[in-house]
Amino acid sequence: MAKIPQDTYEEVREFALLITNAVMADDDVLRETHYSAFHAYYERQACAGRCHPFLLETLADYTDDERLALDYYEQALCASKQLKEPIHTILIAIGERHRIAKRFEIAETYLRGGRVEAERCGDLEMVKEAENLLAKNNSTCFE
Numbered sequence: 001m002a003k004i005p006q007d008t009y010e011e012v013r014e015f016a017l018l019i020t021n022a023v024m025a026d027d028d029v030l031r032e033t034h035y036s037a038f039h040a041y042y043e044r045q046a047c048a049g050r051c052h053p054f055l056l057e058t059l060a061d062y063t064d065d066e067r068l069a070l071d072y073y074e075q076a077l078c079a080s081k082q083l084k085e086p087i088h089t090i091l092i093a094i095g096e097r098h099r100i101a102k103r104f105e106i107a108e109t110y111l112r113g114g115r116v117e118a119e120r121c122g123d124l125e126m127v128k129e130a131e132n133l134l135a136k137n138n139s140t141c142f143e
Contacts, residue, residue, distance in 0.1 A: 004054045012058050053079040088117035099137045
């Protein structure tokens, strides 16, 4: 399993905090400013060949455009598989995006796969998250 480079981890963490704080303050302008800076960082890293799956997954997490977010998640999934890194958080995030978009069958597939992978990795918190999302998915698809 490849380790997230410390500088990448710190930068991504800082952007995530800035964006989250802007969202919590209900400041759309500040949120967009921080997201744009984060995206520029992503582009610099991609051009330098340093686009770690953690960066791609976090970028997807904060991307409002559903199609673009799913594209980033798919890139993160491919990169994680190449590096033999865990993929469960990515699968669960993809499943959640599909659930929100009311694509319940697709969501179920990703959420179940994410749950299995989380269990395999011993990530009990994400097992529980996947189970909660599966329960929501199953209850919402019958409404």
